[in-house]
Amino acid sequence: MILGLFVGESFAELSVAESTPSSRGTLREHQRWYLPKHGLKAYLQNWLTKTPHKPERVIVSSRFLYKLAGHRLGGSVAQIVTSGFENWSHFASLPANTRSTSLRQLNRCPSLSSQDLIFAVHERILSDGSIGKPLDLSEIGAIHEKLQVLGLKKVCLHFHNSNLNSIHQQQTRDFLVTLGYEIFEPPVVDAFPSLEPFTRWKTNTLSAAVSGTFEESMKEIFEGLSAQIKEEQIFFFDGDLRLHQGEPLYRLSSLFALEACLYSQLSKIMNTKMKSEKPLTFLHFGIEHFSYLTDEKTLTESPWGTLALGTQGCRDFSIQPSSLLDLHDDGSLVTKGNLSYEPGPIHLGRGHKPLVADLLIQETKWPEIIDLDEKQARTSLDRWVLLMQTWQRSVKKLRFLANLLSVCFEIK
Amino acid sequence: MSELLSAEIQNCIEGPVVKYGYLSEQIDVVATPQSGLTSSTTGNRVMTDTISEAQNPKSFLLAIEALERGL
Known part of the structure; x- marks a missing residue:
């Protein structure tokens, strides 16, 4: 069996898939958890004691780099x-x-x-x-x-x-x-x-700056899985979907590998369904991240701008679930840039600033998706309602997403 | 903000798109003159397909890709 592990900014998830020829690629187990509630290492250790599935190899993808984006790097x-x-x-x-x-x-x-x-x-x-x-x-x-x-x-x-x-x-x-x-x-x-050289230099500096954090992240995963899996059985993808084991040269690239993997797999699903191999565009509306994926090979876009790393065509929407909401003078709702997903939306119990994610949570089944306990959900909702009441005193009507997403998207 | 999104969409997306992700069911892709998207016969809603993330989680797709690449 093979374990797929994805570590996002606030959420992590794992899947166990069969690797035997007879049932290759069958999903046996899937778990998702909120990292501020359950740390990565402890969750993995606990999961291994309970799961009936014993994977032999692991493939890891992480977006921890985005958590670092608000911080000054390169100090060492x-x-x-x-x-x-x-x-x-x-x-x-x-x-x-x-x-x-x-x-x-x-x-x-x-x-x-x-x-x-x-x-x-x-x-x-x-x-x-x-x-x-x-x-x-x-x-x-x-x-x-x-x-x-x-x-x-x-x-x-x-x-x-x-x-x-x-x-x-x-x-x-x-x-x-x-x-x-x-x-x-x-x-x-x-x-x-x-x-241009300065893009290559920037990429190199970023690579050096995140190398230590990547190593710490790897160590946490190794220790979390050590009861079942040896270190040499843990792998990562780079931006071209080549497998590696966390060598310094590939660390930065591996932090942007998820999009290439998603494009590859989503294309295969659609090609099978449509019985054609026409290149498609995918709109990814994940819990933490909105982006679109194309078949174009591009340079990697990052919070630090373009990097000298080839990857699958992927671009972020300028509005993200972590975009901060504010009330404009004319009463309309506007976004004011993007925060990190830490501490996150009000509805997840830790944030105090309203995000686009908070609006979406209102209309979705997020509590089911993220395993929010009832008490936490009620406290968060109270905080959100209080904020909305404050805003409603300022304007007669809040047209939430009309000013945000209506040109290209509409919320059901 | 809407103009910014429109510009991005016009630059990058042509024709039908496929949605993926837990929030994809809550967000419709709509064709407008600004968006540059091709309108389908269903009003101004662009013909889209959706791949369920619940059935195809990211970590599962990672595992499948790794298997296909010889892991």
């Missing part, structure tokens, strides 16, 4: 940068994606770089790939002295034109690896060879 990551290009690291921290600059991105894209942790090196590779100024390793040695004082172990190498000639990058990497540093190098995306 040093960058070694070609002299004269130090400011590009700050430029790289801005959302590069103007094609779909959603409020989600604009509101949730704090800088990934700290000026104090950027170290310039006087080397130069020219635009034809030739060496304009050779690297002097004594400069790297001097930076090593500073890194030791600061206690930094993660280092990003951002040398201009290193995609044309990586000799200086290689020399620096070899030098620092022998000193025990963890080195991160900008990815090259074959499908997008002319990608």
Whole structure:
């Protein structure tokens, strides 16, 4: 049997599927839980003691990165940068994606770089790939002295034109690896060879910044499943749906792999149903996330803007379940950017600010979906009603989703 | 806000779409001049299909994909 584990921002779910040839792909068990109520490790440990199913392998997908989006990252990551290009690291921290600059991105894209942790090196590779100024390793040695004082172990190498000639990058990497540093190098995306360097640098910095958190997340899963499953039987997908086991190179990409997997599987379901292989567009209206998926291969969109990671075409709607609601001066309801799903909607008992999710909960069977206990549901509802009464005193009529979603969607 | 959504839809979606997710039953896709969607014969509601997340949870689809890829 195989265990599929999805860890979202506030919810996690698992499924056990048969892997034997006779009943391959049959769903044997499915569980979903609210993470603030039941922690990941404890839930998994408890589940293993009760379930009659004993999976041998695990595939994991996580969206924990979105929980980090409101926080400043990169505080323990040093960058070694070609002299004269130090400011590009700050430029790289801005959302590069103007094609779909959603409020989600604009509101949730704090800088990934700290000026104090950027170290310039006087080397130069020219635009034809030739060496304009050779690297002097004594400069790297001097930076090593500073890194030791600061206690930094993660280092990003951002040398201009290193995609044309990586000799200086290689020399620096070899030098620092022998000193025990963890080195991160900008990815090259074959499908997008002319990608601007600052997008690659940003991706690299983000990769280094989330690497430690990814490791902690992996450890929690390993410990949760250790009674039944060995560490080497736990796998992840990268953005191209290649299996890996959490190696640093693939960690960032794996945090955006769910969409590629969904597109692949949803396409197969529809192709079987329609008996054709026409590319389709899927609108994903999940509990935590609204997006659309197409067959287009694109660069990954993230709360930090476009990343140098190839993936399945996926774009977030600018309105998300976690979009904050507010009352406009004219009495209409508006959204004011997106919050993290932590603490979440009022109806889930922890949030105090109204979200789009709260409106949807009113019309759906969420309590059934999320296993909210009666007392918690009643308290949350009281809080919501109180807020609505306050708002209703300000306006004669609240036209909830008319100002939000009516052009493209309507709520039944 | 609606204009922003419309622009996104016009850029990315052509023709029928398939909905997926626990909230998909609560949200209809509607064709309007701004949306750029093709209207079906059922008024202005775009012909859509829905895949139930309850029957096809994300974690299950992950497991199936992994099996298909040799795990």
